[in-house]
Amino acid sequence: MSQPASNAPARVLIGVLVYGGRHFVPRCVESAARVSAGSEAVVDTLVLDDCTPDEQFSAALGQQCAQLGVGYYRSPRNVGIPRNMNLALLESMASRYDYVVVANSDVVFPVNLADQLVATARTDATIGSITPWSNDVSIYRLLNEDPERNLSDPATVDWISSTFAAEFDTETFPIPTGVGYCLFIPTAVVRDVGLFDPVFGRGYCEEVDWCLRSHARGYRSVLAPGTFVYHMGSASTREAGVLQAAATTVWEHEHIVDLRYPRYRTEIDEFFARGPMEAARLRGLHRLLVQAARELGWSLELSELARPGEEFDVVRVVVSPEGDDPSAVAHWRGYSARLDTPDRATVLATLEALTGRAPEVVRVLETGAVTRSVLREAQTHEGRIEIVRSAPYPERV
Amino acid sequence: MPDFVDAPRVTRPDLDADLDALSLDQALLDVEIANARVADLTQRLLEAGEQIRALNDAVEAERAGHAASAARLAQVESSQAYRLALKAHSVRTMLRR
Numbered sequence: 001m002s003q004p005a006s007n008a009p010a011r012v013l014i015g016v017l018v019y020g021g022r023h024f025v026p027r028c029v030e031s032a033a034r035v036s037a038g039s040e041a042v043v044d045t046l047v048l049d050d051c052t053p054d055e056q057f058s059a060a061l062g063q064q065c066a067q068l069g070v071g072y073y074r075s076p077r078n079v080g081i082p083r084n085m086n087l088a089l090l091e092s093m094a095s096r097y098d099y100v101v102v103a104n105s106d107v108v109f110p111v112n113l114a115d116q117l118v119a120t121a122r123t124d125a126t127i128g129s130i131t132p133w134s135n136d137v138s139i140y141r142l143l144n145e146d147p148e149r150n151l152s153d154p155a156t157v158d159w160i161s162s163t164f165a166a167e168f169d170t171e172t173f174p175i176p177t178g179v180g181y182c183l184f185i186p187t188a189v190v191r192d193v194g195l196f197d198p199v200f201g202r203g204y205c206e207e208v209d210w211c212l213r214s215h216a217r218g219y220r221s222v223l224a225p226g227t228f229v230y231h232m233g234s235a236s237t238r239e240a241g242v243l244q245a246a247a248t249t250v251w252e253h254e255h256i257v258d259l260r261y262p263r264y265r266t267e268i269d270e271f272f273a274r275g276p277m278e279a280a281r282l283r284g285l286h287r288l289l290v291q292a293a294r295e296l297g298w299s300l301e302l303s304e305l306a307r308p309g310e311e312f313d314v315v316r317v318v319v320s321p322e323g324d325d326p327s328a329v330a331h332w333r334g335y336s337a338r339l340d341t342p343d344r345a346t347v348l349a350t351l352e353a354l355t356g357r358a359p360e361v362v363r364v365l366e367t368g369a370v371t372r373s374v375l376r377e378a379q380t381h382e383g384r385i386e387i388v389r390s391a392p393y394p395e396r397v
Numbered sequence: 398m399p400d401f402v403d404a405p406r407v408t409r410p411d412l413d414a415d416l417d418a419l420s421l422d423q424a425l426l427d428v429e430i431a432n433a434r435v436a437d438l439t440q441r442l443l444e445a446g447e448q449i450r451a452l453n454d455a456v457e458a459e460r461a462g463h464a465a466s467a468a469r470l471a472q473v474e475s476s477q478a479y480r481l482a483l484k485a486h487s488v489r490t491m492l493r494r
Contacts (some may be wrong), residue, residue: 013407036405044405071407073416083420083427090419095406198427199434 010041010118013097015088017081018105019050022057024232026064031109031154033068038111041118044097046071047105048087051078081203082196085180089190100190103182106232107134108154110161116227117184120170128193128219129211130184131175133164133226133284136233138179139268140223140277142284145334151230156333160288161228167287168226173276176267178221180207182229193217205253212261225280285337289315289330293355298330300351302374303365314360319347321368344370348377348385361386 014032018025032045047065051074052058058074065072075084085102092100099118103109110116117130131137135147144150151157180203193214200206211221257264292298298315301307304322315332323344328351330337339354341347347370352358362378362385364371378385409415473479 044407046407066408069405069408071405071412073412075420076417079420079424083423086423087416087420090423091407091416094415094419195423198431 010099010114011097012039012041012043012099012101012114012118013088013092013095014043014045014101014103014109014114015085015091016045016047016103016105017050017084017088018047018052018061019078020052020054020057021105022054022060025061025105027152027154028103028105028107028109029061029064029068029070031107031111031157033070034111034154035109035113036069039114041114043114044071046073046088046091048084049074050080050084051075080198080201081180082198082200082206085206086195086198089185089187089195092187093190097187099184099186101182101184102180103229104180104231107182108152108157108230109182110157110228112158112161112165113227113229116161116165116170117224120172120222120224120226121184121186123170123172124220126218126220127172127222128185128189128214128217129178129221130172130224131178131221132182132184132224132229134181134229134231136231137181137223139272140175140179142228142281142335147230147334148232150333150335152232157228157230163288163291164228164284165226166291167284168224168280170224171226172222172224173280175221175223176264176271177208177211181231183207184224189214189219193219199256200253201250204250205257208257208264209260212257212264225284282337285335286339288335289332289337290339290354292332293317293330294357296332297357297360298351298355300348300359300362300374301365302363302368302371307365317351317359319370319374321364321366321371323368323370345373346377348374348381358383358385361388364389365391 014035016025016028016032029045029047036043036045047061047070049058049061049072052061062072062074064070073087075087079087088100088102099114099121101113101117113132117132120130121127131140133140133142135142135144135151151160193210196206196210200209215221292313293315296313296315298317301316301318302321303318304320304324312333315330317328317330317339319328319341326340326342326344327338328341328347330339339351341350343350348359348362358381362374364375364387375387378387
């Protein structure tokens with residue numbers, strides 16, 4: 001007996017836009033295939049190669065797609081990003097998918113991408129588009145010191161995304177416009193709003209125009225902090241020659257947006273003034289660092305200065321030795337977060353309660369009231385805690 | 398049933414042909430829209446040009462009127478009657494002090 005339509009799994013099409021990029025496209029396609037394999041939703045991926053000049057690369061990419069069960073289409077002519085995105089939208093409607101993702105190829109998707117975003121979309125029928133969180137997502141980004149080194153590994157992307165899902169679930173923040181690096185759209189909304197405007201030529205600002213058009217029809221653009229996608233940033237658009245070397249946008253396209261939507265820049269300013277992103281960043285990073293400390297371990301460093309750490313996976317928690325700053329700062333993979341340690345006499349116990357485990361090591365670089373207190377705590381600690389003393393000179397005078 | 402029915406839709410044998418058709422159909426629509434926009438913008442450009450010409454004409458007319466007024470004022474200020482009246486006014490002002 002067939003399942004009733006309402007219980008049928010959602011069908012999602014991921015459209016990956018490609019123009020060159022032999023250094024980052026293969027891993028993007030691999031990650032999309034993992035989404036298909038790891039989702040409750042039915043997820044298909046279609047790679048849309050916009051007539052990459054390097055035919056050998058295209059041939060190799062076609063083979064990779066065939067091996068992974070991913071669709072591959074190479075346009076006979078270069079059509080530009082908006083029209084390439086439109087192919088994904090058109091195919092999603094023709095083949096009756098429920099949702100479509102249009103994404104750059106310089107991303108790594110988390111395995112929970114489809115299920116998280118489908119669940120998010122289902123919370124509110126007025127959601128016209130969802131932009132997942134990322135290290136590089138325009139003004140909503142979670143900046144990282146070295147994202148390619150720290151974040152691009154698929155297992156890390158999966159872990160960060162699942163951690164954010166545990167913190168934020170299907171929460172959303174309304175945003176002035178979605179970001180085209182990875183945009184999740186219900187196909188019902190595509191039918192209502194239409195396609196991306198090809199006036200935006202080879203790319204940039206087409207998603208702004210589309211989202212603002214969707215707002216005029218009563219839809220909302222939202223950010224989903226419960227889903228994290230790694231984004232290399234501008235790699236695919238520079239590869240396609242859309243952006244000049246030092247440019248961050250195409251000004252002619254920005255002018256079209258300004259002409260069509262005179263209030264858009266004001267809405268951006270109002271968004272910044274309301275400040276929802278900062279609170280979300282603090283909350284997300286706090287959860288990330290604490291969870292990393294719980295699962296991977298942490299070290300305590302008594303130092304005024306935050307030095308570059310040697311460990312890659314263990315979370316480094318840096319505490320002022322004098323207690324001038326009452327909080328501790330946790331560092332992990334280019335992200336930082338403040339951890340509250342209000343009582344200087346029980347810093348070690350507070351952090352242990354927060355992380356659920358003792359530190360792997362305590363490094364003493366400078367003496368002070370908090371250092372002495374931590375050492376006392378360590379001496380009376382139930383298990384042995386390794387203590388390493390180093391001289392900070394000549395870093396601090 | 399063909400084997401590909403259980404495979405993802407996006408790996409169907411006629412994918413290339415289907416997407417070629419979608420791409421072409423959409424390209425033809427895009428051309429129609431682009432042409433309509435060119436016609437619309439050309440019309441607006443013409444109307445804007447007319448408006449600019451009308452405004453320029455109005456500005457020129459104002460300039461001509463202003464120049465005529467300035468010339469008349471200069472004529473009055475250089476006349477003997479005006480100079481005598483000005484002198485009489487200064488003397489009266491001095492006597493009042």
